[in-house]
Amino acid sequence: MTTTFQRACGLSELSEDTPKRVELDGTPVSVVKTEGEVYAIYDICSHANVSLSEGEVEDGQIECWLHGSCFDLRSGKPSGPPATRPVPVYPVKIEGDDVLVSLTQES
Ligand code: FES
Numbered sequence: 001m002t003t004t005f006q007r008a009c010g011l012s013e014l015s016e017d018t019p020k021r022v023e024l025d026g027t028p029v030s031v032v033k034t035e036g037e038v039y040a041i042y043d044i045c046s047h048a049n050v051s052l053s054e055g056e057v058e059d060g061q062i063e064c065w066l067h068g069s070c071f072d073l074r075s076g077k078p079s080g081p082p083a084t085r086p087v088p089v090y091p092v093k094i095e096g097d098d099v100l101v102s103l104t105q106e107s
Contacts, residue, residue, distance in 0.1 A: 005093050005100035008040065012097055019053035019062060024103055029090065031099060032057055032073055039073040040090040040101040046071075047083035 008022045014033040021043055022029050028043035030053035043053050045064040052071065055063040061070040061079060069083035076086040093100040 003091065003102045003104045005091075005102045008099045008101040010097045011038070011094060011099050014038065014099070017057040019055070019057060021051060021053040024101060027103060029101060029103075030062065031092075031101070032062060034060065034073070038092050038094060038099055040092050040099075041071065041073055041076060042088040042090075044087070045069065045083060046078065046085040046087045052087070 006024055008024060008031050009020055014020055017034050019030040019032045022031055030041050030043040032039045034057050041062060043051050045052055047067060047069060050064055050066045052062050052064055055065040060073050062073060063070045067082050070079045071087055076089040091102045
């Protein structure tokens with residue numbers, strides 16, 4: 001399977017620990033720059049239909065603002081309830097000022 005990366009946003013558009021919501025092929029994705037890395041995670045909480053990009057980023061996790069589950073930006077796994085299912089995370093590449101994301105899901 002070939003992995004197709006597409007431009008999500010500019011690196012210079014990202015502020016540390018401030019998620020940016022983008023849509024790629026109709027899929028809402030939250031792009032997060034934190035601790036020198038850039039991550040891409042599906043923007044909808046696995047517990048209810050809530051945009052994760054409106055939550056806070058801390059310690060490599062993004063917090064759902066509604067009920068407080070935190071999702072690991074590397075694995076998408078929740079650290080605690082009420083969410084029990086992971087959210088998809090996506091590979092990211094940086095090319096110059098371009099943040100490229102592949103919607104191929106990492107397992
Ligand atoms: S909607 Fe995200 S934890 Fe409940």
